[in-house]
Amino acid sequence: MKKRNRLLALALACVMTLGLLAGCGPKEPAGSGAPSQPGGSSTPPPASAGPQDLVMGTGSSGGTYYALGAAMANAMNNKLADAQINISAQVSGASVENLNLINIGEMDLGISMNNVAADAHAGTGAFSAPVTNVMAIGVVYNEVYQIVANAKTGAKNVEDLKGLKIAIGPAGSGTLGLSQKVFAAAGIDPDKDIQPQSDSFGDASAKMQDGHIDAACNVLAVPASSIQEMTTSMDLAYVNISDDILATIQADAPYFTRKVIPAGTYNGQTEDCNTITCKAALYCAATLDEETVYQITKAFYETGDEVAAAHATGKEIQLEGCLDGITTPIHPGAARYFTEKGITVPDNG
Numbered sequence: 224m225k226k227r228n229r230l231l232a233l234a235l236a237c238v239m240t241l242g243l244l245a246g247c248g249p250k251e252p253a254g255s256g257a258p259s260q261p262g263g264s265s266t267p268p269p270a271s272a273g274p275q276d277l278v279m280g281t282g283s284s285g286g287t288y289y290a291l292g293a294a295m296a297n298a299m300n301n302k303l304a305d306a307q308i309n310i311s312a313q314v315s316g317a318s319v320e321n322l323n324l325i326n327i328g329e330m331d332l333g334i335s336m337n338n339v340a341a342d343a344h345a346g347t348g349a350f351s352a353p354v355t356n357v358m359a360i361g362v363v364y365n366e367v368y369q370i371v372a373n374a375k376t377g378a379k380n381v382e383d384l385k386g387l388k389i390a391i392g393p394a395g396s397g398t399l400g401l402s403q404k405v406f407a408a409a410g411i412d413p414d415k416d417i418q419p420q421s422d423s424f425g426d427a428s429a430k431m432q433d434g435h436i437d438a439a440c441n442v443l444a445v446p447a448s449s450i451q452e453m454t455t456s457m458d459l460a461y462v463n464i465s466d467d468i469l470a471t472i473q474a475d476a477p478y479f480t481r482k483v484i485p486a487g488t489y490n491g492q493t494e495d496c497n498t499i500t501c502k503a504a505l506y507c508a509a510t511l512d513e514e515t516v517y518q519i520t521k522a523f524y525e526t527g528d529e530v531a532a533a534h535a536t537g538k539e540i541q542l543e544g545c546l547d548g549i550t551t552p553i554h555p556g557a558a559r560y561f562t563e564k565g566i567t568v569p570d571n572g
Contacts, residue, residue: 274307275515279313280321280333283393285425285449286441287536288317288334288503291363294533295505295523302522308515309453316395319349323395325355325508332519336366336397336442337502338476341550342462349400355532358554360505360520361546361561364539367445367482367500368401372438373431374458381464387437390427398442401501405440405464408471424449432456442501444536446488454490461489461496469499478502478548502548509554516556524560542566 279296282288296312303309310332315321324344335343342348343357372378376387384406391406391413392398399421406413409439413419420427420436427439428449441447453459461484472479482500486492505523507516524545530537542564546553549569553561558568 227264251506268548269334269346274391275309277308277310277331278329279310279312280315280324280330281427282315282317282396283423284314285423285428285446286393286396287364287444289314290448291444291530291534291536292334294530294537295363295526297533298526298529298537299519299522301529302526303518306358306515306518308518310519318395318397319343320395322354322506323350325506328356328508328510330508331388331511332360332505332507334363334503335506336401337362337478337548337550338502339397339400340504341476341478342400342504342550346553356505356509357551358509358557359549360485360507360554360557362544362548363462363503364444365482365500366397366442366503367382367484368398368405368464368498369441369443369445369447369450369484369496370438370462370464370498371431371441371450371453372460372462373434374460376437376460378460378462379409380437381405381462381468383453384438384462385411385416388420388435390420390422390430390439391417391441392421392440393423394421396442396550398440402440404472404476405468405499408468409465413522420450428452437477438462441474445484450489458491459489461494462493463497464499465497472499476501478550504549506551507554509552511554511556513554513556513559516554517559520554520557520560543551 225531279292281292292312299310318335318339320342321335324330325333343350343354346353376386390404403413422430424441430436431439431453431495471482479499479501482498484496484498486494524542527537530540553568561568
């Protein structure tokens with residue numbers, strides 16, 4: 224009897240030892256409880272990105288992007304707190320630089336003109352090769368190209384600007400690229416027929432008032448604060464862009480359209496000014512995950528009123544027309560949000 228009890232005790236000890244050894248063996252990886260797929264593989268549940276600090280490129284001081292970008296970031300951050308996403312607005316050279324910095328991973332988001340984004344996607348214009356890590360979120364507002372000159376120059380049309388010292392746009396900006404298009408369409412060589420300057424919008428405004436330059440080119444919302452500032456101390460001429468110049472530009476870039484700035488928009492503006500317009504859009508890194516961009520897109524288009532309280536251009540942040548003029552592929556996260564809202568998303572090819 225005692226012998227049989229000892230054998231039972233020994234057997235029980237062996238079973239317990241084997242159980243302990245099994246417990247010390249390799250554990251199943253997290254998420255391994257997901258349904259098995261053909262071939263024995265499994266699909267783990269999507270991982271949370273966790274807290275994210277993202278950088279958004281804006282523009283130079285005195286420009287619309289600079290002030291508007293700060294208002295956009297503040298409004299979106301209020302909406303994104305629960306998603307643990309924080310966006311910091313950063314001063315930059317604007318359109319071209321923003322897309323380049325997103326492409327190389329030094330920024331996550333940025334505002335840019337749609338014509339610049341088209342060049343980036345194709346690897347033309349200011350871009351020596353196609354920019355592959357940039358996708359669109361959606362339209363921010365209507366850009367307006369505005370050339371103002373010291374009234375003493377008597378300039379009324381682009382052709383009247385020959386020989387003048389002109390701020391044609393900050394380096395790395397869409398303004399610079401568009402100025403080059405406009406002057407070329409008018410038969411003006413910026414390197415020979417004018418004295419080009421690359422001042423920021425704020426610096427150009429100051430230099431105009433001090434008499435150091437004769438004219439300034441701006442791609443800004445209307446009315447532009449830097450132009451309004453000039454009118455406080457000097458008389459301005461508002462330079463018109465002819466139908467012929469517009470037609471020449473549209474031959475390669477059909478997304479540019481006519482824009483009339485009504486008389487009285489600026490102090491001392493006694494006549495309508497015929498110019499051109501395109502779109503400013505928000506872009507992001509293609510490598511950002513879908514959920515992150517979905518949350519950003521939702522926050523962006525649902526905080527327009529809050530942005531408008533800080534910057535008047537915020538009133539143009541609307542779902543209506545949010546994809547008009549988009550010239551690059553749209554990020555899947557943004558596409559998901561638009562689809563939920565019943566908006567047809569164009570082919571991303």
